[in-house]
Amino acid sequence: MLLFVGVNGSGKTTTIAKLAGRLQREGRSIALAAADTFRAAAIEQLRIWGEQLGLPVIAQRAGADPGAVAFDAVAAAESRGLDVVLIDTAGRLQNKSQLMAELGKIRRVVERRLPGQPRHVLLVLDATTGQNGLAQAESFSREARVTGIILTKLDGTAKGGIAVAIADSLRLPIVFVGVGEGIEDLAPFDLDAYVEWLLAA
Numbered sequence: 001m002l003l004f005v006g007v008n009g010s011g012k013t014t015t016i017a018k019l020a021g022r023l024q025r026e027g028r029s030i031a032l033a034a035a036d037t038f039r040a041a042a043i044e045q046l047r048i049w050g051e052q053l054g055l056p057v058i059a060q061r062a063g064a065d066p067g068a069v070a071f072d073a074v075a076a077a078e079s080r081g082l083d084v085v086l087i088d089t090a091g092r093l094q095n096k097s098q099l100m101a102e103l104g105k106i107r108r109v110v111e112r113r114l115p116g117q118p119r120h121v122l123l124v125l126d127a128t129t130g131q132n133g134l135a136q137a138e139s140f141s142r143e144a145r146v147t148g149i150i151l152t153k154l155d156g157t158a159k160g161g162i163a164v165a166i167a168d169s170l171r172l173p174i175v176f177v178g179v180g181e182g183i184e185d186l187a188p189f190d191l192d193a194y195v196e197w198l199l200a201a
């Protein structure tokens, strides 16, 4: 189980689709889970990616308990013998503490049924994030126990310097970078290549 967290618009849903496409090409059996139940459009967006990729999407109606979706995701993983389930989450609720409580609940639902899971909690960070990115990342990291960072929108003008500072400060690895809106636009993070590119401009 892979849990994706981060603020609204950071690129969680798109990144899930990209990574799912990649894992699918490697021959893994996977499903997507729509635990961002805050907006109907979020569920629909994941469904569309699922259809495009030919992958099952575990979902309930908008407004449903995201913990219940996580529960279904665990059950599907067990009954269908899936290798990986990628769980999408909300990036905004009425307030921050409510969001963090929800992420904590999703996490607990998974870990109670599947010890050692979620295997990774990935914080999706927009490379154009300003200085408040660190505070944001700190709360996600603390509440959702983030294990890695995916830096999106590096194809734009942003150099992602703040995200690198965040990764450093939280002692978290940057594992992938998003370099566009398409399904193929995800690459493993290469520090040497990044530094070279950073200094080149």
Ligand SMILES: Nc1nc2c(ncn2[C@@H]2O[C@H](COP(=O)(O)OP(=O)(O)O)[C@@H](O)[C@H]2O)c(=O)[nH]1
Binding pocket: 006, 007, 008, 009, 010, 011, 012, 013, 014, 015, 091, 124, 152, 153, 154, 155, 156, 177, 178, 179, 180, 181, 185
């Ligand atoms: N240029 C660019 N756009 C991206 C990237 N990742 C996501 N996006 C776009 O950012 C917007 C928000 O993405 P979405 O996945 O819906 O974010 P979420 O709210 O965190 O789920 C969409 O228009 C995506 O196409 C990226 O790496 N590069």
Ligand SMILES: [Mg+2]
Binding pocket: 012, 013, 014, 036, 042, 088
């Ligand atoms: Mg989303």
